[in-house]
Structures are given as C-alpha cells and as structure tokens.
Amino acid sequence: MALTPYQQLEQEFRRLHAFHGALSLLRWDAAVMMPRGSADVRGEQLAALETEHHALLTTPRIARLLERAEAGAAQLDDWPLANLREMRRQRDHAIATPPSLIARLARTSARAEVYWVEARKANDFKVFAPHLEELVHLVRDKAALLGQARGLAPYDALVDVYTPGISTADIDAIFKSLSHKLPGLIHQVIELQAVRPPSPIVGKFSISRQRQLAVEVLKSLGFPFDRGRLDESEHPFTEGVPGDMRVTTRFDAADPFTGLLGAVHETGHAMYDLGLPQQWRDQPVGRDRGLALEESQSLLFEMNLCRSRPFVKYLRPLLEKYLQVSTPEWREENLYRHLIHVRRSLIRMDADELTYPVHIMVRYELEKRLLDGSLAVVDLPEAWNEALDQRLGLRPGSDLEGCLQDIHWSVGHFGYFPSYALGAVIAGQMYEALRAARPSLDEEIAAGSFAGVLEWLRDHVHGVGARLPVKDLIQEATGKPLSAAAYLRYLENKYLEAG
Amino acid sequence: MALTPYQQLEQEFRRLHAFHGALSLLRWDAAVMMPRGSADVRGEQLAALETEHHALLTTPRIARLLERAEAGAAQLDDWPLANLREMRRQRDHAIATPPSLIARLARTSARAEVYWVEARKANDFKVFAPHLEELVHLVRDKAALLGQARGLAPYDALVDVYTPGISTADIDAIFKSLSHKLPGLIHQVIELQAVRPPSPIVGKFSISRQRQLAVEVLKSLGFPFDRGRLDESEHPFTEGVPGDMRVTTRFDAADPFTGLLGAVHETGHAMYDLGLPQQWRDQPVGRDRGLALEESQSLLFEMNLCRSRPFVKYLRPLLEKYLQVSTPEWREENLYRHLIHVRRSLIRMDADELTYPVHIMVRYELEKRLLDGSLAVVDLPEAWNEALDQRLGLRPGSDLEGCLQDIHWSVGHFGYFPSYALGAVIAGQMYEALRAARPSLDEEIAAGSFAGVLEWLRDHVHGVGARLPVKDLIQEATGKPLSAAAYLRYLENKYLEAG
Numbered sequence: 001m002a003l004t005p006y007q008q009l010e011q012e013f014r015r016l017h018a019f020h021g022a023l024s025l026l027r028w029d030a031a032v033m034m035p036r037g038s039a040d041v042r043g044e045q046l047a048a049l050e051t052e053h054h055a056l057l058t059t060p061r062i063a064r065l066l067e068r069a070e071a072g073a074a075q076l077d078d079w080p081l082a083n084l085r086e087m088r089r090q091r092d093h094a095i096a097t098p099p100s101l102i103a104r105l106a107r108t109s110a111r112a113e114v115y116w117v118e119a120r121k122a123n124d125f126k127v128f129a130p131h132l133e134e135l136v137h138l139v140r141d142k143a144a145l146l147g148q149a150r151g152l153a154p155y156d157a158l159v160d161v162y163t164p165g166i167s168t169a170d171i172d173a174i175f176k177s178l179s180h181k182l183p184g185l186i187h188q189v190i191e192l193q194a195v196r197p198p199s200p201i202v203g204k205f206s207i208s209r210q211r212q213l214a215v216e217v218l219k220s221l222g223f224p225f226d227r228g229r230l231d232e233s234e235h236p237f238t239e240g241v242p243g244d245m246r247v248t249t250r251f252d253a254a255d256p257f258t259g260l261l262g263a264v265h266e267t268g269h270a271m272y273d274l275g276l277p278q279q280w281r282d283q284p285v286g287r288d289r290g291l292a293l294e295e296s297q298s299l300l301f302e303m304n305l306c307r308s309r310p311f312v313k314y315l316r317p318l319l320e321k322y323l324q325v326s327t328p329e330w331r332e333e334n335l336y337r338h339l340i341h342v343r344r345s346l347i348r349m350d351a352d353e354l355t356y357p358v359h360i361m362v363r364y365e366l367e368k369r370l371l372d373g374s375l376a377v378v379d380l381p382e383a384w385n386e387a388l389d390q391r392l393g394l395r396p397g398s399d400l401e402g403c404l405q406d407i408h409w410s411v412g413h414f415g416y417f418p419s420y421a422l423g424a425v426i427a428g429q430m431y432e433a434l435r436a437a438r439p440s441l442d443e444e445i446a447a448g449s450f451a452g453v454l455e456w457l458r459d460h461v462h463g464v465g466a467r468l469p470v471k472d473l474i475q476e477a478t479g480k481p482l483s484a485a486a487y488l489r490y491l492e493n494k495y496l497e498a499g
Numbered sequence: 500m501a502l503t504p505y506q507q508l509e510q511e512f513r514r515l516h517a518f519h520g521a522l523s524l525l526r527w528d529a530a531v532m533m534p535r536g537s538a539d540v541r542g543e544q545l546a547a548l549e550t551e552h553h554a555l556l557t558t559p560r561i562a563r564l565l566e567r568a569e570a571g572a573a574q575l576d577d578w579p580l581a582n583l584r585e586m587r588r589q590r591d592h593a594i595a596t597p598p599s600l601i602a603r604l605a606r607t608s609a610r611a612e613v614y615w616v617e618a619r620k621a622n623d624f625k626v627f628a629p630h631l632e633e634l635v636h637l638v639r640d641k642a643a644l645l646g647q648a649r650g651l652a653p654y655d656a657l658v659d660v661y662t663p664g665i666s667t668a669d670i671d672a673i674f675k676s677l678s679h680k681l682p683g684l685i686h687q688v689i690e691l692q693a694v695r696p697p698s699p700i701v702g703k704f705s706i707s708r709q710r711q712l713a714v715e716v717l718k719s720l721g722f723p724f725d726r727g728r729l730d731e732s733e734h735p736f737t738e739g740v741p742g743d744m745r746v747t748t749r750f751d752a753a754d755p756f757t758g759l760l761g762a763v764h765e766t767g768h769a770m771y772d773l774g775l776p777q778q779w780r781d782q783p784v785g786r787d788r789g790l791a792l793e794e795s796q797s798l799l800f801e802m803n804l805c806r807s808r809p810f811v812k813y814l815r816p817l818l819e820k821y822l823q824v825s826t827p828e829w830r831e832e833n834l835y836r837h838l839i840h841v842r843r844s845l846i847r848m849d850a851d852e853l854t855y856p857v858h859i860m861v862r863y864e865l866e867k868r869l870l871d872g873s874l875a876v877v878d879l880p881e882a883w884n885e886a887l888d889q890r891l892g893l894r895p896g897s898d899l900e901g902c903l904q905d906i907h908w909s910v911g912h913f914g915y916f917p918s919y920a921l922g923a924v925i926a927g928q929m930y931e932a933l934r935a936a937r938p939s940l941d942e943e944i945a946a947g948s949f950a951g952v953l954e955w956l957r958d959h960v961h962g963v964g965a966r967l968p969v970k971d972l973i974q975e976a977t978g979k980p981l982s983a984a985a986y987l988r989y990l991e992n993k994y995l996e997a998g
Contacts, residue, residue, distance in 0.1 A: 018547030021540060022521055025528060033532065034743065037725035041520060041742030044781070048517030052551065226536035243540030244533065282543070 005068035006080060009087055010283060012062060017282040019053045021241040028239035028246050032231045047106075054102070057094045066091060079285060082467040086284035089164065096149035097142055105138050109412040116410035125381050125399040132409060133377045136370050139414050143371060155368055158415025163290040163422065165469035168368075170482065171418050174425055175361050177484035183391070185488075186354055189342050189495040198337035199329040205256045206323075213256075213322040214249065214263045217315070220448040221301065223247070223267050224274065236262035238269040238298075242281045245270040256323055257339065261302055268301030269294055271454065275462025286465045289473055291416065295423025296430060297461070303353050303424070304431040304490070305453065307339045310445035340495065344394050346401040353424070354495060355392065360421035362387045363406070367414050426474060428487025430461065433478040504567035505579060508586055509782060511561060516781040518552045520740040527738035527745050531730045546605075553601070556593045565590060578776075578784060581966040585783035588663065595648035596641055604637050608911040615909035624880045624898040631908060632876045635869050638913050642870060654867055657914025662789040662921065664968040667867075669981065670917050673924055674860050676983035682890070684987075685853055688841050688994040697836035698828040704755045705822075712755075712821040713748065713762045716814070719947040720800065722746070722766050723773065735761035737768040737797075741780045744769040755822055756838065760801055767800030768793055770953065774961025785964045788972055790915065794922025795929060796960070802852050802923070803930040803989070804952065806838045809944035839994065843893050845900040852923070853994060854891065859920035861886045862905070866913050925973060927986025929960065932977040 003011070023046065030042050056062075069076075069084055076084065112131035119128035143154035150157050156167050211230075218230060228240070233248040240246045247266035251259030272288055280286030288294050305311060312335045319335075320326050328334070342352050348359040366383060369375035375383055384403040389395040396402035408416055434456055435441050444452050460477035474482045502510070522545065529541050555561075568575075568583055575583065611630035618627035642653035649656050655666050710729075717729060727739070732747040739745045746765035750758030771787055779785030787793050804810060811834045818834075819825050827833070841851050847858040865882060868874035874882055883902040888894040895901035907915055933955055934940050943951050959976035973981045 014543075015547050015551075018544045019551075022525060022544045022548055025525060025544070026521060029524060029528065033728065035724065035726050035728055037723070038743035041740055044513075045517045045521045045524075048514050049521055052514075052518075224536070225534065227534050229532065229534055241540055244537035 005065045005072065006076060006084060009062070009065050009069055009084070012056070012065070013087060013284055014282045016053060016056055017241070019049060019056070021244075023049050023053070024239045024241060025244075031233045031237065031239075032246075032248060054094055054099070057091055062091055063095075079280065079467060083280065083283050083285035086287070086466050090284055092149050093146065093161065096146045098145075101138065101141060101145070105135075105142065105412055108134050108138055109410065112412075113407070113410045116404070116407065120400055120404050123398050123400045123404075125404060128404065128410070129377050129380075132380075135409070135412055136377060139412055140371055143414075155371055155415060158371075159418060160415075162416050163292040163419050163470060165290075165471055166292060166418075166422065170471070171364065171422065174422065174482075174484045175364065177488065178357050178421070178425075179361065179391075181484075181488050182354070182358060185491060185495065186342065186344070186358075186392075189354060190344070192496065193337070193342060196337070198334050198341055201256075201329050201335075201338055202254075203256075203325070204253050207251045207253060207259075209322045210251045210256055210259050213318055214251075214260050216318060216322075217260060218247075218263060218267050220314075221264065221267050221450050222271060222454050227274070228270060230263060236266050238266045238273070240270075240273070242273050242276050242278075242286075245273055256319065261306065261339075264306050265298045265302040268298035271301070271457070272297040272462050275454070275458045277463050277465045277467075280465055285467055289464070289466050289468075289470050291419035292422035292426060293461070293470060293473070295419055296426035297423075297457070299424050300427040300430060304427055305445060305450075307353065308442075308445065308494075309336050310442040312336045312339065313446040314448040342495065344392050346388070346394055346396050347405055349405075354491060357421040357424060358391050359388075360417050362391060363408075363417040364421075366403075367409070367417065371414060425484050425487045426482070428484075428490040429474065429478050429480065429482065430457075431490060432486040433460075433480075504564045504571065505575065505583060508561070508564050508568055508583070511555070511564070512586060512783055513781045515552060515555055516740070518548060518555070520743075522548050522552070523738045523740060524743075530732045530736065530738075531745075531747060553593055553598070556590055561590055562594075578779065578966060582779065582782050582784035585786070585965050589783055591648050592645065592660065595645045597644075600637065600640060600644070604634075604641065604911055607633050607637055608909065611911075612906070612909045615903070615906065619899055619903050622897050622899045622903075624903060627903065627909070628876050628879075631879075634908070634911055635876060638911055639870055642913075654870055654914060657870075658917060659914075661915050662791040662918050662969060664789070664970055665791060665917075665921065669970070670863065670921065673921065673981075673983045674863065676987065677856050677920070677924075678860065678890075680983075680987050681853070681857060684990060684994065685841065685843070685857075685891075688853060689843070691995065692836070692841060695836070697833050697840055700755075700828050700834075700837055701753075702755075702824070703752050706750045706752055706758075708821045709750045709755055709758050712817055713750075713759050715817060715821075716759060717746075717762060717766050719813075720763065720766050720949050721770060721953050726773070727769060729762060735765050737765045737772070739769075739772070741772050741775050741777075741785075744772055755818065760805065760838075763805050764797045764801040767797035770800070770956070771796040771961050774953070774957045776962050776964045776966075779964055784966055788963070788965050788967075788969050790918035791921035791925060792960070792969060792972070794918050795925035796922075796956070798923050799926040799929060803926055804944060804949075806852065807941075807944065807993075808835050809941040811835045811838065812945040813947040841994065843891050845887070845893055845895050846904055848904075853990060856920040856923060857890050858887075859916050861890060862907075862916040863920075865902075866908070866916065870913060924983050924986045925981070927983075927989040928973065928977050928979065928981065930989055931985040932959075932979075 026042060026046055026049070030039070034042060066088055070088070073081060073084060108131070112128070112135050115128050115131045119125060139158070140154070143158050146152070146157035146161070147154045150160060152160055153168065159166055159168065159171070215225070215230060219225070227243060228245040228247065231246065231248045232250060234250065236247070236249045238245065238247045247263060247270050249259050249262035249266060272294060276288065277286050309332070312332050316330065316332055316335065319330060340353070342354045344355055345351055348356070351359055362384065365387060366375065366380065369383070370377065370380070380403050381399050385396050388402070434453065437456055438444070438452050441453070444450070461473070464473050468476065471482050480486070525541060525545055525548070529538070533541060565587055569587070572580060572583060607630070611627070611634050614627050614630045618624060638657070639653070642657050645651070645656035645660070646653045649659060651659055652667065658665055658667065658670070714724070714729060718724070726742060727744040727746065730745065730747045731749055733749065735746070735748045737744065737746045746762060746769050748758050748761035748765060771793060775787065776785050808831070811831050815829065815831055815834065818829060839852070841853045843854055844850055847855070850858055861883065864886060865874065865879065869876065869879070879902050880898050884895050887901070933952065936955055937943070937951050940952070943949070960972070963972050967975065970981050979985070
C-alpha cells in the first residue's frame with residue numbers, strides 16, 4: 001500500500017532524527033573524549049552533517065509533502081497532527097535563513113568566539129567589540145527573516161527558536177513580577193542569613209569518591225546507566241538522544257557540592273529527554289518542548305528537589321559513606337544552610353538561586369537594546385555595569401566581571417538567556433503542583449525515592465513531548481496559566497523560613 | 500571562476516570523507532564508550548549515515564562529473580589522476596550492488612551474527628548453518644555483480660573490495676610458497692624450541708600500570724596523543740581518520756604482553772593512517788591502500804620490529820619500571836624466547852607468527868569452495884577439521900574450536916581473510932628493504948627510537964596513499980615484485996637462529 005504524504009514525512013524525519021543523534025554524539029565526543037589536536041577534523045565533520053541535515057530538511061520534496069499532508073490534516077489524530085505542525089515549524093525555520101546568511105553567521109561567530117577569548121585574556125572589551133558589532137548586524141538580519149517567516153516580531157522570532165510559544169510580552173510580564181519582588185527579598189534574606197551564617201565546609205575530597213557518590217545519587221534519581229553515561233568536562237552539559245543520554249559534570253577537589261549538583265542538574269535534563277514519548281522518539285513531536293522547559297526540569301531537580309531539607313537528609317549518610325566526613329559542619333542543618341546560602345555576586349555562573357534571575361534580566365534588557373539599535377555595541381560595558389549596579393547594587397570592576405563573562409553572544413546566541421529565568425519560574429510552578437499531587441513528597445525525597453516524582457513528570461510534562469504549545473503544557477500540567485506567582489511563593493517560603 | 504568537473508568531484512568527496520569520519524567515530528564509540536542498552540539507537544544512526552553516504556556517492560551528478568573529468572583526464576597531474584581513478588572505483592563499487600541486495604545482506608548478516616553467537620553457546624554448527632547458507636547465496640550474487648562491474652572473476656571481485664589490485668592468482672602463488680615451506684619450518688622450530696623452552700612468566704600485573712607502560716611505548720613508536728587515544732575494548736581495533744586516530748587494546752592481568760602488543764599492533768595501523776599524504780587526506784587517493792597493506796603495517800610493528808631482540812632490550816627496563824619485575828625469567832633472553840614461542844593451536848586468534856598463515860590458508864580454500872558451490876555449507880565442519888588436520892596436524896574436538904571460531908563469515912565478510920596472510924608477507928618484504936636502507940635499525944630500536952623507521956615508511960609506503968596500485972607500491976618501496984621470498988627468509992632467520 002502506498003504511504004500517505006504524512007507517512008512519507010515520518011520516514012524523512014526519522015532519517016533527520018538519526019542525523020540529529022549522530023551530531024549530538026560528535027559534539028559530546030568533542031567535549032569529553034576527543035584529543036586536543038583534532039578540533040579541525042571534527043569541525044569538518046560537524047559542518048558536513050549539519051549542511052546535509054539542512055539540505056534534507058529543505059528539499060522541495062519536503063515542502064510538497066507538507067502541503068499535501070496539511071491539505072489532508074482533518075484525517076489526522078492529535079499526535080500526528082501535532083507532529084505535522086512541528087515538522088512545518090522545523091522546515092520553516094530552516095528555510096527562512098538563506099544558506100549564505102547561515103554561512104556568514106557561522107564564520108563570523110567562529111571568529112568572534114576567538115576574539116572573545118582574546119578579549120578575556122586582555123580583559124579588554126575593545127578587542128571583541130568589532131566582532132560583536134558584525135554579529136549583531138547578522139543576527140538582526142536573521143531575526144527579521146525568521147520573524148517574517150513565522151509572523152513574529154524580530155526578537156520574538158529569536159526567542160521562538162529556543163522556546164517556541166513564548167513571546168516578549170510573556171517574558172515582560174514575568175520579569176516585571178520578578179523585578180518587583182526579588183530585590184527586596186534578596187535584601188531581606190541576606191540580612192536574615194547573616195544572623196546565623198553556615199559554618200564553612202573545607203577539605204580536600206577525592207574526585208574518584210565524589211564520582212562514586214554522584215553515581216549513587218544519579219541512580220536514586222532514576223538515571224539509567226545502561227542507557228546513559230556520566231563523564232567529566234570543562235562545563236557540565238547534556239547531549240544525546242532518548243536511547244543514549246550523556247551527562248557531564250566537573251568535580252572540584254575543594255568542594256564536594258558543585259560536581260554533585262552539576263550532575264543532578266544535568267540529570268534533570270536527561271530525565272526529561274528519557275521520559276519523552278517512546279513511540280514518537282524519532283519524530284519532531286517526540287522532542288522536548290524547548291529550552292525554557294528543558295531548564296525547568298534541570299532546575300526542578302537541582303534547586304527545588306535537591307537544594308532542600310529532605311534531600312540533605314538523604315544525602316548526609318552518603319557524604320559520610322563516600323567522603324568519610326562527620327564533623328559538626330556536616331550536620332544536616334548546616335549543610336542545608338550551606339546549599340541555600342545567598343550572596344550578591346558579579347558572575348552569573350556563580351550566582352545562587354535567588355540572585356540568578358537578576359543576572360538574566362540584565363542580559364535580556366541589553367540584548368533587546370543591542371538588536372533594536374537603541375544601544376550601540378561600544379556602549380555595552382557601561383550599560384552593563386550600570387544595569388547590574390542598579391539591579392543588584394554591585395558594580396563590575398572590569399569587563400571580565402562584566403559584559404565579557406558569557407560566551408552566548410560571541411557564538412550568536414541571542415534570545416537564549418531568558419530561557420534560564422523562565423525555566424526557574426516554570427520549575428517553581430511545577431513544584432507547587434507536584435507537592436499538591438504528592439503530599440508525601442518530602443518523605444519520598446528524604447528516602448532517596450524519586451519514582452513518584454518521575455511518574456508525575458512523565459504523566460504531566462515529559463510524556464507530552466512537543467504535542468502542546470509550551471503555555472498549554474504548563475496550564476495542563478499545573479492547572480494554572482504560566483505566571484511567576486508560584487515561583488515567588490516558593491522562594492519566599494524557602495528563604496524566609498530558613499533564617 | 501567556475502570549478503572544473505574534477506574540482507567539483509573533489510568537493511563532493513570531501514563531504515563523503517566527513518561522513519566516513521563521522522561513521523568511524525560512531526563505531527568507535529559503540530565499541531568503547533556506548534552504554535550497553537543503546538545499540539538500537541546507534542544502529543539507526545549508522546544505517547542512516549551509511550545510506551546517505553551511499554546515496555551521495557551514487558547520484559547521477561557524480562556519474563556525470565566522473566565522465567566529464569575522465570574526458571579531460573589528459574590535463575591532470577599524477578595525484579589528481581590517481582584520485583580520479585579511486586573516485587571511479589568507489590562509485591563503481593557502490594553502484595554495482597543494488598540497494599535491495601545491500602539491504603538483504605545487512606538484514607541477513609545481522610541475523611546470522613545472532614545465530615552465530617547462539618551456535619557458539621550451544622557449540623552446535625547446525626544452529627548457524629541455515630543462516631550461513633542464506634548469506635553464502637547473497638554474497639555469491641554480490642560477487643557476481645561486483646565482478647561484472649569491475650571486470651573480475653567473482654571471488655577476485657570480493658578480494659578487490661578489501662585489497663584492490665590483488666588477484667586470486669597472486670594469492671595462489673604466494674600461498675603455494677608458504678604451503679611448500681611452512682609445515683617443515685614449523686616442525687623444525689618446535690623441535691628446536693623444545694630443547695630450551697622459555698621459563699614461564701607468571702604473576703598478576705596491575706592493569707593501570709600496564710596501561711602506563713603501553714602509553715610510554717606508544718609514545719616511543721611516535722603515536723601522537725594530541726591527535727589520538729588509547730582505550731580498552733573487547734577486541735583491539737583502530738578507528739578514526741588521520742587527524743583523530745583511536746586505537747584500543749585489551750589488557751590481561753595475568754599476561755603483561757597481550758595488551759601491550761595488541762596496542763603496538765593497532766599503532767602500526769594508526770601510524771599508517773597518520774602518515775597518509777596530508778594534502779589529500781579528505782580525498783580517495785589520500786586513503787590507505789587496502790587491508791593487506793594495513794595489515795602489513797600493524798604486523799611490521801608487532802612482529803618484525805617488536806617481537807625482536809632489540810625491542811626486548813628497550814622494553815626490559817620499562818617492564819622493571821612499571822611492573823617492578825626483575826627475577827631471572829624477566830631477563831632479555833627469556834623474554835625474547837617467550838615472545839617468539841611457537842606452538843600449534845586450534846584457534847587463529849591465539850596463533851603465533853609462524854602458524855598463523857596456516858589458519859588463513861585453510862579459510863581461504865574453504866571460502867572459495869563455499870562460494871563456487873563445490874563445498875556445501877552442511878559439510879563445512881568436516882572439511883574444516885580435515886583441512887586443519889592435514890595442514891597443521893591438529894583436529895578440532897568441536898565446532899567451537901573449528902569453523903565457529905571466527906565472526907567474519909557470519910557478518911558477510913568473504914574475501915577478507917587472505918589480507919591477514921598477505922599482510923605478513925608484505926611486512927616481511929618491507930622489513931628486508933627497511934633493514935637494507937637503515938643499517939643501524941637494531942640499535943635504533945634497542946634505544947626506543949622509531950623516527951628513522953617512520954621516515955622510511957612515510958617516504959615509501961604511508962605517504963603514497965592510494966596513488967599506486969598495491970603491487971606497484973610494493974615494487975617501488977622494496978625494489979622487488981611482491982613475493983613470499985623475503986618473508987620466508989625473515990622467518991627462517993628469526994626462528995632457526997633463536998633455537
């Protein structure tokens with residue numbers, strides 16, 4: 001029997017999925033296993049496979065099949081219909097940006113990244129500025145073209161690449177709530193914590209034992225080591241496809257928590273991907289629902305579930321077992337205070353749960369202004385320092401501590417930053433719903449049992465894949481529209497209680 | 500300026516080379532890093548990339564470009580001309596076998612391999628026989644089609660896949676010399692070695708120290724760890740592309756030599772690939788000259804250079820340093836006797852340098868007869884046992900020790916086995932030429948210095964890539980036509996001297 005146009009599309013996207021998986025492995029290997037000198041070879045392989053992926057996605061055949069399948073869409077059930085919508089989205093995205101612009105963006109960002117590294121070495125933004133300038137122009141062109149294709153404003157079109165279904169209006173509303181509440185809360189919590197600061201935790205902790213500890217914790221979280229790996233890399237990340245997920249972390253001999261919680265964070269990503277609908281795993285509708293949702297899952301695991309009293313209760317005996325620690329500063333209460341300690345800092349990557357969104361809001365405002373032309377690249381350092389001072393009461397002493405700290409812009413990622421803070425907000429809202437659904441949540445976590453958590457997440461989040469737009473998914477999962485309310489309640493409860 | 504047809508072909512094959520490299524990494528990862536449960540996912544990725552590679556190689560565009568480039572071949576220099584010839588060869592190979600036959604071969608061999616494993620568990624050839632039967636039929640079809648396309652007899656066409664330019668007539672001539680000489684030599688050497696057998700080497704040798712030892716030895720051999728890795732896997736192998744070579748070995752705590760010499764063997768492959776002409780590295784002419792040449796390089800390193808008195812002289816202090824061994828059995832003379840000890844055995848993979856070719860000749864005769872129909876699959880076990888008895892004076896007690904021992908046929912590799920013995924013969928001939936060119940070879944090896952060896956190999960073998968047909972390459976490198984004479988001289992000198 002002849003295949004329908006929709007079925008033929010499924011075949012085509014199955015092949016694209018295999019390319020996607022191969023590309024993911026090539027990137028994982030480059031960061032974890034590849035010899036230092038082999039980057040040139042890997043670059044050629046990645047470029048060839050990405051080009052081929054793009055070519056396969058943008059053939060006239062796919063366009064024809066999409067039109068024919070859409071004409072017959074009335075016959076399709078929910079899932080195939082959503083799959084068809086996601087196929088269309090992927091193809092429209094791919095076709096919107098002409099290959100010449102993609103090639104210029106690739107070349108310019110490759111060069112810009114090099115000069116970003118140089119500028120950091122020299123602690124001098126001027127080294128990087130002309131390359132950022134060029135990138136901003138190209139990204140502006142890309143945003144305009146994507147916006148046209150998707151019927152969105154330019155910046156919205158960039159956000160849509162990373163988190164489809166979220167608009168600037170949504171972000172503005174949420175960030176307004178955060179701006180209203182966070183500064184006061186941060187101030188209050190810092191004063192409160194100063195009254196009883198945690199005793200310092202010092203020592204040298206064997207990396208191999210930290211690794212064993214992390215493996216045991218990840219097993220409790222449900223990470224399947226027969227379908228995944230934990231490795232070490234410069235920065236923690238997650239790569240892979242649902243049948244083969246690979247997380248990394250970085251252990252620090254002087255600090256037993258960064259490595260562990262980095263691994264927990266990435267495991268949140270991995271469990272999301274592993275929980276995606278099995279029968280759609282090689283189709284667009286079987287993919288994750290974008291970066292903000294991805295980040296909500298990693299933050300839910302790291303912040304909401306594991307930087308918590310019940311988790312510390314579960315963790316303490318393991319710390320004793322693996323790291324042989326039992327002196328007073330390793331008691332539960334002190335460990336918990338240590339894990340939720342708040343302090344203002346200049347560097348986003350070092351920021352705690354409470355101050356982190358402030359760093360994101362600064363970047364969001366600045367990148368919008370860079371793109372709409374109301375902020376010139378040359379004025380970025382001063383605008384950055386000013387914004388941070390105003391929002392956090394700290395002023396960077398140099399560009400290294402300021403606008404040179406993140407890699408994102410140097411590689412052309414604009415519209416990406418908001419997903420970090422949106423992820424935290426969504427995690428807060430899901431955590432509230434999860435607590436309501438599982439009254440024994442704290443006891444479960446204290447016992448190291450995450451099966452119930454995973455069951456709820458699979459039913460309400462992971463298993464949905466990309467079937468629903470992100471706001472509908474959140475509404476259905478939590479019974480409420482997306483808002484910062486639950487997140488702010490969670491922060492107040494957690495940080496004002498612990499004083 | 501418009502690109503010439505030849506230049507356009509170079510672009511197309513550059514892309515194919517990137518696919519080739521990505522596929523190699525996917526295979527390496529599957530054997531070394533991949534979680535056990537992820538084989539299904541990797542299978543889909545490999546199939547998708549292989550299919551795409553095949554599709555890109557067999558487009559009408561490539562055919563047209565080849566014809567146009569060949570029409571203008573008079574204008575091409577040596578290297579581009581040879582490159583064009585190799586492009587044609589790759590394309591003709593790819594187009595000769597219809598996708599339906601390739602798919603049936605893939606399915607049948609995937610199933611046959613499973614039943615081969617089952618048959619080994621049950622030690623019962625009958626479990627495997629029907630699947631081998633089906634495979635033999637399909638391989639026969641493939642051989643006929645390839646033969647038609649390449650103007651070769653069917654079995655020659657299969658050999659040509661692995662070692663282009665070598666015919667059954669060449670193999671027959673060489674194997675005739677070996678059959679004439681080896682049985683007597685084996686008999687003589689075993690008697691001679693029985694007079695003064697090596698003292699046994701026993702103990703438990705830390706795997707991590709064996710690994711450190713192997714790394715130091717590989718560095719001496721010139722293996723570049725900034726462009727390569729050494730890992731562990733079930734069976735030693737080499738994967739990768741010249742800019743990123745990955746070798747593996749398997750260490751055995753009870754035996755400090757299998758792991759080390761496995762790594763040395765694979766490093767022979769890797770050094771060949773790393774020495775291929777740099778400026779042609781992404782083109783067909785920049786590839787290795789087939790399996791027999793590959794095997795000649797691994798055997799040259801393992802057998803000729805390293806199972807030698809000078810290498811033992813270099814190795815002994817390292818054994819003392821890494822494994823803390825210094826008792827009498829670790830003296831040079833005993834180590835050397837240990838490394839070249841000859842004994843008849845039933846299993847090819849356990850065979851020593853002298854008896855190994857006998858195992859290959861048995862397989863060569865049998866696979867030719869299976870394909871030409873003069874031997875029925877059902878009669879294979881008896882024919883195997885008979886042949887081994889006749890050639891080596893040993894009779895397998897079971898199929899596990901007989902015709903079920905090798906994976907090759909179960910995965911459809913016919914025409915592959917001869918390359919192992921041809922590799923040994925070529926290594927012998929190159930070793931003789933290398934000794935003549937470098938009178939101080941023994942002193943260099945005893946000092947752990949392989950720079951001179953590599954220089955000679957780069958000039959005469961590695962750097963030639965696939966520019967010359969294999970027999971021309973051997974003639975130019977050694978000054979003599981391919982024959983077993985030098986190899987047999989080498990074996991006689993080595994094994995009769997050491998008695």
